[in-house]
Amino acid sequence: MHFCEVQKRLKKRGVLLSNSVIDRIKKTDWQLIILLLPGLIWLVMFAYIPMAGLKMAFYNYNAFAGFDGSVFVGLKNFQQLFQGQDFLRAFKNTLQIGVLQLIICFPFSIFLAILVTEMRSKFLPKITQTVTFLPYFVSTVVACGIVISFLSPSTGIINLLLNKLGHESIYFMVDPKYFKGIYVTMMLWKTAGFNAVVYIAALMGIDPSLYEAADVEGATRMQKIRKITLPCIAPTISVMLILELGRIMKVGYESILLLYQPSTYSTADVIGTYTYRLGIVQNNFGLSTAAGLFESVIALIMVIAANRISKKLSESSIW
């Protein structure tokens, strides 16, 4: 209030700016803008400025010489990627593992959520939810450590059980044909319960009178699930699916990095791990950035497509 008084006097003396500009400046909530700034600056510094580095994909980039000391090569890096075996193999594996994960883990979470709500008991649903939820909090490193220990040919519990049944030990971690199954099983263990929580929350929101009406009509439990439960959580499923598709290209390279071996590259190497080897290990920034750029663009296209389709089919979407 005091500030306004001073302003009025200064305006009367023709010292300050005209009223309309002042009004607009005063109307702006400066405190709100200050709250916006930290996050905004962060986004610029750590999300957008790095995007300028995508230029490296078009250079034969030399990390020591920077852009000035590097040769512009246009699309040559991409040419090299698509003509070589390794990148195409990584791309194929990314899609295969991603799709496998999608068709196994995604429906299972929904199944788990419905199972928990259909159990009609006080005790079991809580235990089921807790036990399936817990593995999510086991770190990537520890989960992979568990997998490696369990599958060890000499001391791992899986092989010990196989031996007891008269079977010889299987060298799971070095044989390419097991990798995808191992990875997807681990991801199922880790994420099923966590994703189920989202669906359980949605299931809790379904109006009970819908079920009562169905009871009056003599519907069976399966019919109720198909005609009431699933349609009611369809929007939730759509959004989760879109998010999942957006992540498909990223296919947990952090875990794969810990689990794979050169002998399993043929089925285990994905774009993320390939990019890591090229870039961080071999310091081939240009080629590695090209691979990463390809991955990011495909992921973007997939999310946009999924969002459009979801809008058309169920009127729910992320934006």
Add this chain to the structure above:
Amino acid sequence: MIYTIITRLLGIIIVFLFFFPLWYIVIASFSRPYYVINGDVILWFKEFTLGAYQQAFQAKGIWRGYGNSVFITVFGTVTNMIFTTTLAFALSRKELPFRKFFNFFTVFTMLFTAGMIPLYRTLMNYNLIDTYWGNIIAFGINTFNVIILRSFFEQIPNDYFEAARIDGAGTFRTFFKIVLPLSKASLATVTLFYAVSRWNGYFWSSIILKSESKQPLQVLLKKLLVEQTDLMDLAQPVTSASLYAPTTIAYAIIVISILPMILIFPYIQKYFKTGVNLGGVKG
């Protein structure tokens, strides 16, 4: 009736399958290696021994790793919450100039990222490699969490803001004294998301924090459990009398490193349920 039996049976099977890995690790870590390796330890201990744990606690760098992890988790989560909460709140207010643009600006980062190598190069340019601060600030915002909080803030009834405005409170005061206290459940959820992510993260920690002295627990675990270097140093050859072996030591290490998560797990469960509902995934 039979339907209920089947669902309960499936539930029991799932509980068993999901829990068994963790259970096995616990019992194997407390058993004599001879029996573990012979396959005699399946559902219960055999010859209880603390040998594996004694050795596990002597693992080189384990206390340093723990300390680093605690440091990174605490300061990292605080930093994350400061950036995320303020941004989410600003984006949720209709009075924000260019609101649509800023929202798109934020969401876009969730859809398209610069990628591993460009980010690494940027961090090199900022001179953040091999610094704790680099690890903390470089992952200051997870856009998904911003959206969760923004959704929640948007749902706060306007009456609160009207009342605050009438009382003469500025935006800062409204934010700190009204909005934040109202949002405890969502804030707790997002805080837990960040804390878990910080504690469990290994990939970027291993790339950014090059000095061994700065590496958090997970990076050390990677060496012990995955690459299994240093693990042999802790062990002795397995005889029927030995109290520990690489396998059981590995299991003991796993138990020790999961312990913090297990301890806060009940709290996580409590808040996640409310948080997911409120923030939540909506149609």
